[in-house]
Amino acid sequence: xxxxxxxxxxxxxxxxxxxxxxxxxxxxxxxxxxxxxxxxxxxxxxxxxxxxxxxxxxxxxxxxxxxxxxxxxxxxxxxxxxxxxxxxxxxxxxxxxxxxxxxxxxxxxxxxxxxxxxxxxxxxxxxxxxxxxxxxxxxxxxxxxxxxxxxxxxxxxxxxxxxxxxxxxxxxxxxxxxxxxxxxxxxxxxxxxxxxxxxxxxx
Numbered sequence: 548x549x550x551x552x553x554x555x556x557x558x559x560x561x562x563x564x565x566x567x568x569x570x571x572x573x574x575x576x577x578x579x580x581x582x583x584x585x586x587x588x589x590x591x592x593x594x595x596x597x598x599x600x601x602x603x604x605x606x607x608x609x610x611x612x613x614x615x616x617x618x619x620x621x622x623x624x625x626x627x628x629x630x631x632x633x634x635x636x637x638x639x640x641x642x643x644x645x646x647x648x649x650x651x652x653x654x655x656x657x658x659x660x661x662x663x664x665x666x667x668x669x670x671x672x673x674x675x676x677x678x679x680x681x682x683x684x685x686x687x688x689x690x691x692x693x694x695x696x697x698x699x700x701x702x703x704x705x706x707x708x709x710x711x712x713x714x715x716x717x718x719x720x721x722x723x724x725x726x727x728x729x730x731x732x733x734x735x736x737x738x739x740x741x742x743x744x745x746x747x748x749x750x
Contacts, residue, residue: 554734555661555665555734555735556662558636558734558736558737558740559635559636559637559661559662559737560662561743562634562635562636562737562739562740562743563634563635565739565742565743565746566634566739568746568749568750570746570749571739571742571746574742575630575633575634575739578633579626579629579630579633580626582629583625583626583629585622585623585625585626589616589622590621590622590625591616591621591625592612593608593609593612595608595609614652614653615653615656618653618655618656619656628658631658632723632725633725633737633738633739634737634738634739635661635737636724636725636727636735636736636737636738636739636740637661637722637723637724637725637735637737638658638661638722638723639658639659639660639661639664639690639720639721639722640656640657640658640659640720640721640722641656641657641659641715641719641720642656642718642719642720642721643655643656643657656721659692659720663692663693663694664690664691664692664720664722665690665691665693666688666689666690666722667688667689667690667691668686668687668688669686669687669688670684670686671684671686671687672684688717689714689715689716689717690714690715690716690717690719690720690722691711691712691713691714691715692712692713692715693711693712693713695711695712725737725738727740
């Protein structure tokens with residue numbers, strides 16, 4: 548899956564260029580303003596009415612939600628985060644935990660520019676030598692952070708694919724995509740994908 552990352556970076560760059568066009572920028576402002584409303588109380592909340600748990604458990608969930616809400620400083624930055632997610636088609640946050648005191652929980656949530664991140668999914672299959680039947684499939688998922696212009700696979704001296712960048716454990720990253728996929732179901736598209744042709748026509 549990592550081989551499409553260079554294309555992902557190009558897509559994000561094109562989305563951002565489209566978002567700078569005046570007509571597109573105005574439309575995005577309207578969408579953000581209708582989606583995130585911060586001047587009428589808390590812009591987002593969790594509803595636990597249908598959960599089949601005791602009130603004590605629901606209270607703990609609500610307290611954790613409130614804690615994460617404060618870490619995001621969502622009341623001040625919610626519109627900004629939504630706008631970035633809407634334009635780029637994905638958003639990443641690094642979960643910061645005190646390694647000396649992990650029980651203290653999440654200390655900080657840091658925004659990461661998605662052009663520097665990619666998710667890698669390695670699938671290793673073992674087959675029976677006689678029948679060729681797949682016996683076992685191992686899946687390893689992680690993220691790679693890189694600030695180089697091209698973030699793709701490189702071939703090492705051993706001939707095996709290696710990745711440029713820093714490998715990050717999946718539990719250290721929060722990410723949300725647009726949910727829109729291309730026809731191959733391998734690449735995430737942004738909400739602005741269909742607007743690129745219209746923006747080019749306007750130009």
